[in-house]
Amino acid sequence: MKYMHEYRQAVTIRQLADKIAAVTRQHWTIMEVCGGQTHAIVKYGLQQFLPAQIELVHGPGCPVCVTSIDIIDKAIDIAARPNVIFCSFGDMLRVPGSEKDLQSVKALGGDIRIVYSPMDALTLAQHHPDKEVVFLAIGFETTAPANAMAAYQARKKGINNFSLLTSQFLVPPAIEAMCQSPQSRIQGFLAAGHVCAITGYESYPKLAEKYGVPIVVTGFEPLDILQGIFLCIQQLEQGRSEVENQYSRVVRQQGNLPAQQMINEVFECQSQSWRGIGHIEQSGLKLSEAFRPFDAEQKFGLRDKVSSANNKYDTAGCISGDIMQGLKKPCDCIHFGKQCRPESPIGAPMVSSEGACAAYYRYATFNESDTFNKNAAFNKSDTFNKSTTSEKTTTRRDQ
Amino acid sequence: MKYMHEYRQAVTIRQLADKIAAVTRQHWTIMEVCGGQTHAIVKYGLQQFLPAQIELVHGPGCPVCVTSIDIIDKAIDIAARPNVIFCSFGDMLRVPGSEKDLQSVKALGGDIRIVYSPMDALTLAQHHPDKEVVFLAIGFETTAPANAMAAYQARKKGINNFSLLTSQFLVPPAIEAMCQSPQSRIQGFLAAGHVCAITGYESYPKLAEKYGVPIVVTGFEPLDILQGIFLCIQQLEQGRSEVENQYSRVVRQQGNLPAQQMINEVFECQSQSWRGIGHIEQSGLKLSEAFRPFDAEQKFGLRDKVSSANNKYDTAGCISGDIMQGLKKPCDCIHFGKQCRPESPIGAPMVSSEGACAAYYRYATFNESDTFNKNAAFNKSDTFNKSTTSEKTTTRRDQ
Amino acid sequence: MTKEQIDINPTCPLPFSDNERILLGHGSGGQLSHQLLTELIYPYFDNPMLATGHDSALLSIGEQRLAFTTDSFVVSPLFFPGGDIGKLAVYGTVNDLAMSGAKALYLSCSLILEEGFPMNTLSKVLASMSQAAKETGIQLVTGDTKVVEKGKGDGVYINTAGIGVVPHDVYIAPQHIQQGDVIILSGDIGRHGMAVMAMREGLEFDNPLNSDCAALSDPIHTLLNEGIAIHCLRDLTRGGLATALVELAETAEKTFIVEETAIPVSEAVTGACEMLGLDPCYVANEGRFIAFIPAAQAETALTLLRDHSVSATSCIIGRVDEDNKSQVIYKTTTGSERLMQRLPGEQLPRIC
Amino acid sequence: MTKEQIDINPTCPLPFSDNERILLGHGSGGQLSHQLLTELIYPYFDNPMLATGHDSALLSIGEQRLAFTTDSFVVSPLFFPGGDIGKLAVYGTVNDLAMSGAKALYLSCSLILEEGFPMNTLSKVLASMSQAAKETGIQLVTGDTKVVEKGKGDGVYINTAGIGVVPHDVYIAPQHIQQGDVIILSGDIGRHGMAVMAMREGLEFDNPLNSDCAALSDPIHTLLNEGIAIHCLRDLTRGGLATALVELAETAEKTFIVEETAIPVSEAVTGACEMLGLDPCYVANEGRFIAFIPAAQAETALTLLRDHSVSATSCIIGRVDEDNKSQVIYKTTTGSERLMQRLPGEQLPRIC
Amino acid sequence: MCLAIPGKIEDILNALPMERTGTVSFGGIRKEINLAFVPEADPGDYVIVHAGFAISKINATEARRIFDLLACDETDAPC
């Protein structure tokens, strides 16, 4: 496929790897913000092409991972109701709520459908006027225009049996929050290319400048990611902290204006709770006043319902929040590869194949010291520990 | 089992058969009113013990056979609704309505349960307060007290998610209607022992007298039936038309007073439609005013709904009405054993194993001229034709 | 590409109207099952072995004579007095092999599990299968496991297929039934069907009514070892004694005469059948068989059978008559005669 | 007598908590399926043949060497581009027999029909089975039909079991995999799973994407007839290529090295997988196999395989390495290496 | 119609008049049966049961009559 496979060839990958090795002189910690990038890094074994001094940490950019338990519990509540068709993207079905997951609601008879697009859910609503069709509208800025369009068309066409349970996140406030954290070890960011395709990157220079971090807008193919790392390391070694656009074939500086307009028409900013991380001011999107009739929480009387704080998952020692803030790695978690495995996840990052834990588990790197034992439970002297245990630098780059 | 197997022994059967042969001098046509008796006659081959002059014709005493298509269609309507648990005695599931039967509603997902007793349906209603539980309360006077008790207890205990779809019949008005019919060939009746266990038989003498027919209250075991026939033939040969009680071990003259009281408390008489026969005045029971909240027709807004007159079954040449009035025999029907078979009934009497057609089909008498061809379709020179074709007497006995 | 656009263009021997659908009765083992097989399934698989209507297929591979059979088990409840679906699944196939005179050697097991089925219940079912396999000396050598979505199964369905070896001098088949053969029934009928139904109907029993669920291979092999010339065997399952007799009479093109008074039925089964308006001759069994044996060997055979607990109350219930009318004449307890029929659909409790 | 009162007292090797239940993933052919088999099912049937993890069991009866296998088929939709459940049910068992080097002779067929299933659809399924059986020369000799209540099935489930004869000089099994063997894949992967999923997701194709659903017996028998010393075969079904490789590496206790760039994937499958976020190595196939062949015979084998349309694009995707670590090393298109894993549960479309 | 079979009352489970039930045995089986319509029937008595309700108590003397009659016929003695 054009614009895809040419970015996965061993020859060019090797060339870029050599360029990276040539410029790297110090230890650097870089975060790729987006889970899709994490997935590609692990799937294509990109760590193998990097010098030992480059440490990649994995950001919070996986909506499956950061959607709060509260929302999952509300989704489960709604999906279990008799007259509801509950629509969701595939991976959300396995995310643990405080008691169970959507998959088990389905196993008990709930009408839950996996859709490819929010518009598919809207079409279902048109075809089933006797049912309430609810779409679990998760996502970052990339997905927000699609979710917005579904609400916009529902209102325009008077499809009143349709509603959205929203859990939408914004990237820049999360980056800023991580930069402000005193524990943060992140020295540069690979920004999420598909988010920037919508938003552009005009808000990044002031972040780069304020916190002294280079930010490289980066694509998702192996070659994109390596080039993003190269540009980032080059800046770090040269003492720069600027915004660069590696993904220029897709991302324009001002982003996608019609899509931004749609977001603004349908949504408004709100404080948002990130699973494992906590509240971040102005980091989420909710339906604006005019679209409130399409808000599932309101429609089903769940606006003020709060899940019991005591849940079996987040109290179980899952360190997903630390992982998504670049403070820890999956193999630092005592459950990783033991109780917590893709077939029986404890935390959300083990669910989505973009979640850092699942990606690490699934695409284990080959290593002479036998990464996996036969039962696929990880042993302590794990490949992935290598980089984290090597040097626990907390140095923030100052310039 | 006591009071059962001792009434099925070949030796005593043979003795009674000899007694019957000894008293029979003329051709007599006797109707056993009850389907349970028809079943026993055919199952135990009792015709083989009777002289050729005794012709048995089979009455309308099978509630599965006489429940109107209208009620079946209403049952199907209710049973197909999503929030309903529909309860019925087993055989009713196969009775054809105007388009389909309850069994096919079940096959399409309707929650239909077979119960042994009306009280089981009431218990279901208690266990499923979120569902409407509807019981298809069919039956003659024998079943009416049980149906009444279910309604009585529902009202007493405030089980308001319970209701009855009633189709209840009374025997004496039907006997009188048959006696009044100018075509009737019936010269004596075996009255239904279990009906009389409830009602007693104080209403019969005036019928016997008015229409000049002996009426013998008769039980259900082979020996009971043969004794009933013996007593009836004895009267006929002696020119008497009285009421006798063959089934005195079970039936008292005044019947079961507590059961009668329960019927009177819960039900009131109404004109009733008998499938294949038509309306007979005061021949049915409906819920009285105080129990109207437990009337399923009222609860589901079906009181005034009438089935389309045009239905695929009753227009198909089924002669069930004639059979149940003693005017014809199953083998006179062009469909018998061909399109109409127990696995694919056209009319109701082919459904219940008490229905005359099903009983004839199932318990075919062994006969040298090969009763059945291999496909189990009946050929014309059928055993059962023997008696009907022998002498088409329409003589009514007059005295 | 939608479902409708796919053109599979089958050569369909029977056109059905769009609303002809499978009914529960098509699985009852009676008349509807018979029609489904003879009118729809057999015509597609033009194989004489299928039409023999035998419990298992007889295959010749090289010098070996093998018997091969399969059954799926879909019973509810999964556990019932005297047995469970696991036992049934092993015994059912062992018995079908035994009905060809074969020694059961190898078993396959395929599970269709419903999403949400408790692991502990599965464990119990497997334990029971394991024990039944050990007891009957059959080895489970291959298997398969599928999981279907909630609401598309009933806990667990089990399919087993079995392979056995048939000795060279054994020829057991409906076609070998002879005039003058006696018909031996291995015990009282109706226990399995009534034990299961009674559990659903909430009937209580004086002494627990257990399913007859059992392996039948031991008594059969005793008969063969002792030189009894068995002409035909049939285990009584769905459809009951009556359906088995009618099917064999039709396949063998013989007339059978059967005596109601000779057929043993326990008090408990009688009581339950009378209460629900059922005929024990049509109720399912899982550990009973009928055998067609030359009259001259009848007494010896009975003596041998009665030595096994599973066939301790074996008795003669009828004989094969001279004429060849493919029918079963049933002499009732009152002394009259009538023709036995297949079970039409399923037996529904008769109340009114 | 209630359910609870029945004491079946099983000897359970693994205690489960009451809320451990069967998940859809237990039927995916991946890690959960593997756990179910090794931790629950195998311990009950202490039979070395089961643990070989082979496609079919190898039996010796007298002088004969037989292969015996079973599978249940539960696909939805029943008809999909390039095939249907009837074809799958015949080919699936023929293929499992072929994977032992056996010639498929006899088939059993057991149907579990859901009440309300249209007769016409059943007729189409049977027509398709019939045609597939004729085409592969296997005879359907025994069968069974059950009907379950509406809401306890999914139209039709089909179980087949098959018997085949294994020539005396053929020894095909995971245990015979040798260091230095090449791993041949018989064609492009992922067609069946994506054809079925695309139908559910309403994807359109330039040229219709057909399931690879096919019988694999012809190319296998050509290899055997031409004297190729096949060490092991495995048809790729649920769990895809990756799961098959991992299972064989574990059973054979060998290390495989597999090249991503050598694995053929059609444009259509690639496009659909990229769109839905799936990995073609984990997508189901129904007409592909891998063969382990001595390196010296690799070119001859490829030439022979390419002569059959069903294996026309056969190619070498890897080899068996020296160390015996029971693992599959996957060389990615970028030049990196990682370990291949089993499919964990089922593959859900990944969107976000 | 009206399938009804004889059974023997074994014990009374609920003595409230309108809710009277008891265990009735039928050959080898027992079932809880509603006895509200046979207040006169006690443990040891036989009743006829239909649809879960006892509808009549069996009169043992009357039950013997037909056999006495046939026995009489047999011996040709005046009964």
Add this chain to the structure above:
Amino acid sequence: MCLAIPGKIEDILNALPMERTGTVSFGGIRKEINLAFVPEADPGDYVIVHAGFAISKINATEARRIFDLLACDETDAPC
């Protein structure tokens, strides 16, 4: 997050601005995709598609840049 893949617009199915859709081909498959957010993209153009929506038109010149760059490095020529 935000799995998005490149595809080529083949035709426009609905030209109404807010409902604009077209057939997009991805390797060997085609699917109807919402094009409301890429009014500038026409048949023949490549777009990046996420959750059924085209979110950006691919700039072919920019796409070549990395390869030109690497080719330059290779030859050590000044680019």
